Amino acid sequence: MLNPRQVEPNMYRYDEFDSKFVHERVTQFAGQVERRLTGELTEDQFKPLRLMNGLYLQLHAYMLRVAVPYGTLSSKQLRRLAHIARTYDKNFGHFTTRQNIQYNWIKLVDVPAILRELAEVEMHAIQTSGNCIRNVTADQFAGAAADEIEDPRPLAEIIRQWSSLHPEFLFLPRKFKIAVGGSPNDRAALLYHDMAVEIVRNKEGRTGYKVLVGGGMGRTPYIAQVIGEFVEKDDILAFMEAVMRVYNEQGRRDNIYKARIKILTNALGIEEMRRQVNIEFAEIKKVGTLQLPQAELDRITAYFAVPAFETGLSDAMPDAGPDFANWVRTNITAHKAPGYAIATITLKTPGQVPGDATSEQMDIIADLMDEFSVGEVRVTHEQNLVLPHVRNKDLPAIFAKLKELDFASPNAGLITDIIACPGLDYCDLANARSIPIAQKIALKFEDLDRQHKIGELKIKISGCINACGHHHAGHIGILGVDKKGVEFYQLLLGGSGAEDASIGDIMGPGFTEHEIAGAVERVVEVYLAQRNDGERFLDTYRRIGMEKFKAAAYETVAA
Amino acid sequence: MAQTIQMLTANRLKTGDVLYRHVSGWVLMLADGEVYLDAAAADAALAAAQAETVQNDFVAPYLFEVRESAGRIVPVKEREIIRAAGPTVHPHTGKQAGQYNA
Structure with a gap:
């Protein structure tokens, strides 16, 4: 309709x-x-x-x-x-x-x-499964963020077109995930992708692409390594094709657990991988058919033209009460246009299923998109939605509507903004439930003052080793495991999916379903007692290490 | 050592609904399914079901362990408890809410 x-x-x-x-x-x-x-x-x-x-x-x-x-x-x-x-x-x-x-x-x-x-409506489900190049992901603040070098969406779209039904890459050794970012602040977990492209500016001030390969989560997590420090824009498809060819030819088709490019990259070593990619790259360049003409880049970029922003708007934030001020504090990000903001709608009100939205909620958000955000919304890899182009003066009206939807929690980036995979409630591969654990932890930390006192803390929960819930990249990660048909949960500390990416350290034996939320709470209490001024949880962990956290986490369990 | 008792399950091809083997075919509710008290009976039921997959009514038959609890048959593993009832996080959906995909 x-x-x-x-x-x-x-x-x-x-x-x-x-x-x-x-x-x-x-x-x-x-x-x-x-x-x-x-x-x-x-x-x-x-x-x-x-x-x-x-x-x-x-x-x-x-x-x-x-x-x-x-x-x-x-x-x-x-x-x-x-x-x-x-x-x-x-x-x-x-x-x-x-x-x-x-x-x-x-x-x-x-x-x-x-x-x-x-x-x-120009959508499909092609290549969302199988051993092929999957849906390309990108920074959810693309085209709006104040810190952006260039909008990553035109390149992401070009990659989508290149990789859709690419006859050479439909039966790869294993699935292949590509992400694109356009800002030095990585909001797309670039370093955990099979291949990632970061838009960068060189010393001469020219923009091009840094290409990384071999990142991934799952059974064997790796942080991606740089394979192309500065790839010229017209070379990017040829360079990516070269990476794919090396992987397609040498990826381990004989062993599903060793079939991802992260294993190949680390088996060859990044220097050897780079040497082989450069040989392929030179061959592809000789043929010349994969050069990306500036005119084509411009044609695709034109689709993502900057909206006609109003000028002369005030940068001041409206005064609409303390609840609104709290929401602004966490859920609003600086926009590149004066008087505009980026609004994150967290689908994470404590007790909710992270990432779920009803038909009615989706319809009303669509209305908000039309009325306040040039008809556009972004889905984030943290299972939230984003209104990318909102006038500051419209934020109170948006907040009021989100309150009616129960989507107005001021918790973006806080401890209750938890990523959780579908887990054993739905997934055939899962060993344990993820969503109920996310709900329990969110309810335990529901008090807003407490959340704000804790500050940035990313909890990520997976129901099996495949890591759809990004547990390796959580400041606090939780991995569900099956022990003789009973769910147990391992804690990991110190992971990050941002530009300071790191793989979380496993604490030790798992906790029961009833113990895990309490263990997380005791870990957080250690952080609050140990942190220096301005330190996030992640910073404190990196400074003091696992020991104190581990002692506290197991304290009550052992008693 | 206690004897392992099992049931046989599959999914309906058209809808994905979880099914349980009954002497006269398949049923939707675990409580209505047949319980195999010995391995030979369970294996025979599985073999019969595998042969019937060519009829294209159901897919992926397999056996799973159950036990008796308070006079009822319940699955041993959490996975099968959830398959039989529906997602624990959405109690308004699935068989626990009387919903089938059929």
């Missing part, structure tokens, strides 16, 4: 080719579903086909993962996602740590209709 107030944001629009291939894929997959239902395709034949279309069979039903390219959605798209949740699911969707949305209660027979509805 067309909303009369719907605003068309400045974002990429499908061209004839995009539209044709997405619609053709819907028709193709509809035929595959039909052939599966009639038995013409066996489950073994069908499974890789459904996975390439983002369709998993989970604990209770099928789960459909829909791609949100670099986390950018128009209000029209968000309304369609709400409609799909209402019509085909149980009235809610789940925003993920890869800036996607997942539906947990999908019927196989409905999937062709859902994909058709998505294609109508």
Whole structure:
């Protein structure tokens, strides 16, 4: 249904080719579903086909993962996602740590209709699973942040086009995740990606791309290493293709646990990896077909043109009471345009399921997007939503509406802004539940004064070693494990997914479901007692190490 | 040593619904499913189910352990408890709320 107030944001629009291939894929997959239902395709034949279309069979039903390219959605798209949740699911969707949305209660027979509805609003679920290049992610503040060198979305879109149905890279040794950032402050967890591109400025003041490879979480976590210090803009696709070729040829197809590029990078060593990539790069350059012309970069960049911001606006923040002031303190980020702000909507009111939103909540956020944020919203890898372009003077009205939705918690970046994977409540791979642990911890630290006193503290929870909840990168990470059918939780301390990336250290034996929130609380108390002025939890941990935290965490458990 | 008792489960192909094997086919509720008191009976049921997958009504059959608790049959592992009831974080969804995907 067309909303009369719907605003068309400045974002990429499908061209004839995009539209044709997405619609053709819907028709193709509809035929595959039909052939599966009639038995013409066996489950073994069908499974890789459904996975390439983002369709998993989970604990209770099928789960459909829909791609949100670099986390950018128009209000029209968000309304369609709400409609799909209402019509085909149980009235809610789940925003993920890869800036996607997942539906947990999908019927196989409905999937062709859902994909058709998505294609109508220029969306799909292609390459959200399988051993291919997955949905490209980016800084959620792209095009808005005051600290940005350049908007990463044009390059992310170019990478999306290059990697979608790339015939050479649809059957890689393992999945491959790419992220793009445009600011020295890493908000996209670049260093934990298979390949990452950071927009940088060289000594001459020219912008280009720093390319990193070999980062990743999972069973064997690694921080990405620099493979291209400064790649010229017109060379970027040739350089990325060279990296992919080295990986595709030498990645370990014989062992799923050693198949990611992080293992290859560390087996070869970054110097040898760089040497091999540069040989491939030179070969690709000779052919010349992958050079990225400035005109094409300009053409894609034009889709993401800076909105026509009002001028002459005051930078002053409106006075709308103490609750509003608290929200501004944590959930508002500096915008590049005077008088504008970036507003983070945390889907994390203590007690809520991190990342869940109902159809009604999505529809009302779409209204807020149209009324106050040029029709645009971003999905963050921390499972929040962002209104990227908001006038300061409109913030009180937005806050009031978010309060009605129960999405007005002033907790962005605080201890209750917890990342949690779906865990054993939904996921077929999980060993333990994640969401109830996030809920318990959030409720334990619900008091706002206490949260603000603690300051920045990122808790990240995964229900298995695959680390969809980014536990390695949490200031406090929690990993759910299965011990003879019973859930236990390991604590990790000292991880970071930001520009100061580090892998969390495992504390020791796991805690029970009933012990873990208390152990986290005792760890936080050690921080408060030990911290120096201005130190975040992470800083204190890095200064004093594990011992005091460990002693406190196990104190009551042992008693 | 206590004898292992098992049940047989699968998912319905069209909807993904969790199913339990019954003597006359498949049922939606764990409480209505058949319990195999010895390994031979369980293995025979699994073999029969695997042979029936060519009918394309259900997928991925497997056995799981159950035990008796307060006069009821309950799964041993948390995973199967959650599969049988629905997500613990959304009690208004799943079989615990009387909802099926069928």
